[in-house]
Amino acid sequence: MNSILILFAHPKFEQSRTNKMLVGEIEKMKGVTFHDLYEHYPDFHINISFEKELLAQHDIVVWHHPMYWYSCPPLMKQWIDLVLEYNWAYGPDGKALLNKKCLNVITTGGSRELYCSEGSNHYSVNEFLRPFEQTARLCGMQYLPPFAIMGTHRLSDDELLDMGRQYAQMLQFLQDDCSPQAMKDCSMLNDLEQLNT
Ligand SMILES: Cc1cc2nc3c(=O)[nH]c(=O)nc-3n(C[C@H](O)[C@H](O)[C@H](O)COP(=O)(O)O)c2cc1C
Structure with missing residues (x-):
């Protein structure tokens, strides 16, 4: 079973x-x-060695955050800036994250229809997430399609x-089977067959 680390950042949880x-629904899953970053680091003083240790213990890393101004809240960026060190995460001796998997789980106020070339946001969420994708790649991780909960303001409690x-x-699904084959044709993991049957 693949182990999963959820790095969660919400400034106003x-x-x-x-x-x-x-x-x-997910915090107590086996x-x-x-890992709630704002709870651990309200002063933004990230314990880098602790974070590296956590990363080493897991196969899959999830960046889970609300979309804020087409990106992530600032503590998530701080985490990326400080933890993904040269010659640890990337660079000639930076092999710590090699072959791990990584993805974004995001929530957006805007609905999926608004995130396309004809919509008011002009670009898809995949396009807005490119810096995360390339960060993961630079660290030798395989970047998986995102999972997105969109149009949050209009969703009922039941939805x-x-x-x-x-x-x-x-x-x-990621714990059991993380093969590219299972995710082919999915621009977002919301489209996985397993979730829609
Ligand atoms: C500072 C700020 C920036 C936001 N930027 C965006 C944005 O760029 N795109 C978008 O679709 N929604 C944006 N939103 C809406 C949030 O993504 C949305 O309210 C949030 O995902 C809902 O989750 P919550 O109920 O857990 O806060 C923004 C909200 C705030 C407060």
Whole structure:
């Protein structure tokens, strides 16, 4: 079974509706380590050696965050800037993350229809997530399609609960089978056959 590390960043989790629901469905899953960055580091002083140790213990790394201004909240960026060190994560001697898998789980106010060339956001979420994709690649990780909960403001509590269950199913799928074959034709993991049958 693949072990999963969820790095979660939400600056106002106490006011969250969507992510509270999602986290409630996955934080206690077996084989999943849920790590709330804002809870651990409210002062932004990240314990780099602890974070590296956590990474070493897991096969799959999830960057889970609400989309803020087409990117991630600042502590997630701080984590990337400080933890992914030269000659540890990348560079000639940087092999610590080689062959691990990595993906974004995001929530967006805008709906999926708005994230395309004809929509008001002009680009797809995959395009907005390119810097994460390339960061993962530079570190020798395989970047997987994102899982996105979109149009959050319009989702009912029941729909949100359903998305939380799909998130848990998606993680279960990654624990059991992370082969590229299973994900082919999925621009987002929401489109996995296993979640839609
Ligand atoms: C500072 C800020 C920036 C945001 N930027 C975006 C954005 O770029 N695109 C988008 O679709 N939604 C954006 N939103 C909406 C949030 O993504 C959305 O409210 C959040 O994912 C809902 O999750 P929550 O209930 O857990 O907070 C933004 C919200 C805030 C507060």
